[in-house]
Amino acid sequence: MKIYETDRLYLRTLNIEDIDSVMSFWGDEEVMKYCGGAGNREQEMKSLKFYINLQKEKGHSPYAIILKENNEVIGVCGFNPPDNNEDIELVYHFAKGYWGKGYATEAAIACVNYARKYLNRDTIVAFIDPSNKSSENILIKLGFIFKGVKWHGGSKNEDLYFELTL
């Protein structure tokens, strides 16, 4: 189901048939270096099922990001439940071939706009590894504010913690 559109991208909910596409980033050690590491196909099938279920139950999840130009799934961007399961956490993972073109920022802005319109929240949170400068760059461009250092169960790391007030 398509949920949002920008100049260059479509955002839609994930489905099981996305497994080959998501393996191009979730299965890539370099992409997932700061996000708990790459997974094999079986593990990422479980992640896909988890997010499909999350969307059904909570009405938000990481979304498939489709490049209009070639109709490919180039990454995911959207909302993950962090450990406390109350907040919504912005996440983004893109295939390496699509870095440095502004797609992640465009998708992240779309997700924030989507949350403002449909998710009825006051805040979006984000966690990043202190070395993950390109990810921090996106948060700063979106107006997220650094709040301190916090343990993140997904990355199993003391991460930098940011919040955006909607």
Ligand SMILES: CC(C)(COP(=O)(O)OP(=O)(O)OC[C@H]1O[C@@H](n2cnc3c(N)ncnc32)[C@H](O)[C@@H]1OP(=O)(O)O)[C@@H](O)C(=O)NCCC(=O)NCCS
């Ligand atoms: C984090 C990640 C998504 C960032 O990717 P990215 O390519 O740096 O981000 P974008 O796609 O927004 O591209 C930004 C760059 O594209 C460039 N660019 C080129 N064409 C552009 C255009 N038409 N519009 C905007 N920017 C453009 C800009 O120079 C910009 O860099 P700048 O902000 O330093 O000026 C990517 O590195 C990734 O997938 N990393 C692994 C996963 C991860 O760590 N996720 C974060 C934790 S959840």
